[in-house]
Amino acid sequence: MSYTYKYPRPALTVDTVVFGLDVDNNKWLVLLVERGGEPFKGKWAIPGGFVNVGESVDDAALRELEEECGVKKVFIEQLYTFGAPDRDPREHVVSVAYLVLVNIKDQQIIAGSDASRAEWFPVKSLPKLAFDHQKILAMAKKRLQGKIRYDPLGFELLPKKFTLTQLQNLYETILDTPLDKRNFRKKVQAQGILRDLGEIQKNVTHRAAKLYSFDKRAYRKVVKSGGHFSF
Amino acid sequence: MSYTYKYPRPALTVDTVVFGLDVDNNKWLVLLVERGGEPFKGKWAIPGGFVNVGESVDDAALRELEEECGVKKVFIEQLYTFGAPDRDPREHVVSVAYLVLVNIKDQQIIAGSDASRAEWFPVKSLPKLAFDHQKILAMAKKRLQGKIRYDPLGFELLPKKFTLTQLQNLYETILDTPLDKRNFRKKVQAQGILRDLGEIQKNVTHRAAKLYSFDKRAYRKVVKSGGHFSF
DNA sequence: CCAAAAGTGTTCAGGCTACACCCATGT
């Protein structure tokens, strides 16, 4: 079976930049898949695939994520569309890139899937990537770094229950800069969007920290009343 | 002639939201074209058209802008990609939307072109739009309102030489909020990115204001030294 | 008792807001 059109069409794909955080070692991670076929066979790439006709581009991104890496129920947001005609050596392929954030602990189900292997890499030491994926990834990094300051995205990378130190480590890791502990805590707590769970860490070899969760409800209230988040 | 593919492909288009500013009447304007054919014949729409194979998506946007409205040499930036399968009643059409800013005075060459009429509409009183163009326009408005605060985009909407009052009016018009004159001037001038041209307005019936231009060179210096613009 | 991380306040400087009057020009 085949499909014919009056004018030629570029192919349309989605690519999903999936970020995670190694909370214990403070490493910013990205999920890559090894390409099983040409071109760039054996090279690492951002997961992605073709958009089906009749399927929204957003849905295609979600579908590919699940098919290729078993990733489900995640934060996803459109990043940018890459449309240079030579970005794929075979033909003109336009790709809509997405930024995806996951809590690694929830997603240990990764890797096993399709033909291709999936693996987490530290953003700071990446292999050479296929296509223009280096460029896409660079943009995704910049976007996250920019947006995390004024949008409570970061929580997507943490477990549901987290300590203030973990939250601070997250910001320090993504922004690649040290932050003052007291100032950080004051500022975060002043926002009124953390719920103190009344629980503490278990199995730590030192004073146990209080556990918090992100209070989405409170956050929406803040936004509605004209306020806004800023880490 | 026709083109055949193994799998069906969505069509790919670009849509360009072109904003202008009526400096004399402080009106935020958008350029629309009247559709000459079905669907939505006779309705107003955002200018746009199909992406050619072998042509980058950005280039397609520039080409359509010029073909359809005679708009040339402008600020352009990718906005978002709209990919719902039902956004065009004929078939699945994915559209990459662009945000375009022009100085109306430079672009009086508009309107005359292609088959379709082009016309400026005040953003505050728009006709019903074709397709999902209402949604695209809403997004473009929000993007400009958001970005104008921390990126010196606004200058693209003004003539090369402008007064501080015109600049303030621009911000008040786009942000839809009144601003304090003294504070505005202090803040803007503190950024050090305006060049005092040593000229004054002509043909005004009151004290003539000094003319300024945006100093791109100085701006880049500020950015390089870690600073940033904020209106 | 030692190691390791949790938790907590104050001071200072710079930026933001609010606010009102005189100036230059054309008619």
Place this chain on the structure above:
DNA sequence: ACATGGGTGTAGCCTGAACACTTTTGG
């Protein structure tokens, strides 16, 4: 002279930055 917009300074407030010690817990 008057109408119209152009142009200017100050004081209070709030926010952000710098900075060090005590507490809790497990080993």
